[in-house]
Amino acid sequence: MRMFYALLLAVPAFCQPRLLFNSSDLDRIGKVTATEPWAANAVAGVLRRADEWPAQHVREYGLTEWALPKEGAGWSHNYVCPDHGVRLTQKAGKNLCPIDGKDYHGWPVDYVVFMQRNNDTARAARDLGLAYRLTAKPEYAEKARRIFKAYADLYLTLPIHDNANKLDTRSGARVMSQTLSEASWLVPLAFGYDLVRDAMPAAERGRFETKITWARATGRAGTTRRCWPPASSPKSANWWTSLSTGRVGSSSRCANR
Numbered sequence: 243m244r245m246f247y248a249l250l251l252a253v254p255a256f257c258q259p260r261l262l263f264n265s266s267d268l269d270r271i272g273k274v275t276a277t278e279p280w281a282a283n284a285v286a287g288v289l290r291r292a293d294e295w296p297a298q299h300v301r302e303y304g305l306t307e308w309a310l311p312k313e314g315a316g317w318s319h320n321y322v323c324p325d326h327g328v329r330l331t332q333k334a335g336k337n338l339c340p341i342d343g344k345d346y347h348g349w350p351v352d353y354v355v356f357m358q359r360n361n362d363t364a365r366a367a368r369d370l371g372l373a374y375r376l377t378a379k380p381e382y383a384e385k386a387r388r389i390f391k392a393y394a395d396l397y398l399t400l401p402i403h404d405n406a407n408k409l410d411t412r413s414g415a416r417v418m419s420q421t422l423s424e425a426s427w428l429v430p431l432a433f434g435y436d437l438v439r440d441a442m443p444a445a446e447r448g449r450f451e452t453k454i455t456w457a458r459a460t461g462r463a464g465t466t467r468r469c470w471p472p473a474s475s476p477k478s479a480n481w482w483t484s485l486s487t488g489r490v491g492s493s494s495r496c497a498n499r
């Protein structure tokens with residue numbers, strides 16, 4: 243994926259209101275992939291991941307079908323065996339200690355897997371959006387819309403919670419358990435949304451933008467206070483929150499709604 247971003251950024255071209263991709267990129271990518279194997283491999287990787295979603299996600303996490311986690315996610319650093327202090331390994335829905343193979347469930351370990359699933363799903367939205375723009379095949383947009391609709395239904399039903407599962411704290415978030423994690427989830431999701439937005443009905447676009455992007459960025463639509471970004475955030479958190487807020491603003495085209 244790193245190589246694909248290098249391809250996107252090789253010649254900046256922002257003649258349309260796209261975050262990282264516009265129609266001129268198609269011609270440029272077509273030319274580069276025709277002569278550069280690394281570029282062809284990068285594009286093939288995006289298309290393969292888009293084709294394999296959601297089957298790959300369902301297999302990796304041991305699900306019966308694709309769905310979003312119904313509760314807010316937990317903190318990555320809690321994915322640790324309480325007996326041995328080593329990081330667990332997620333395998334088809336099991337959270338295994340690498341030392342004795344014991345399978346752990348409940349809070350907090352299952353909720354860390356929720357975090358992994360949300361991140362994977364946001365990256366899938368990005369890949370599906372790229373695949374849609376690279377091929378113009380509507381099935382990629384249809385799969386991405388499934389993700390955006392699911393998050394629009396879910397987002398504001400999740401309480402703001404933090405890494406210790408305390409509610410409505412200053413560092414908390416909804417899909418994730420801290421604003422930094424929520425920002426890093428939102429960045430690829432907003433990129434994917436920007437790529438697919440034109441293939442979505444207006445009502446569907448408005449629902450996603452109201453329920454998630456603007457609610458997240460401004461604290462509107464039922465949130466109890468502005469929490470973006472927290473004053474105590476480390477620099478990395480502020481960088482991610484600023485980046486995601488910028489993507490939200492660009493992708494939702496608020497001036498044109």
Ligand SMILES: [Zn+2]
Nearest residue numbers: 323325326339
């Ligand atoms: Zn252990």
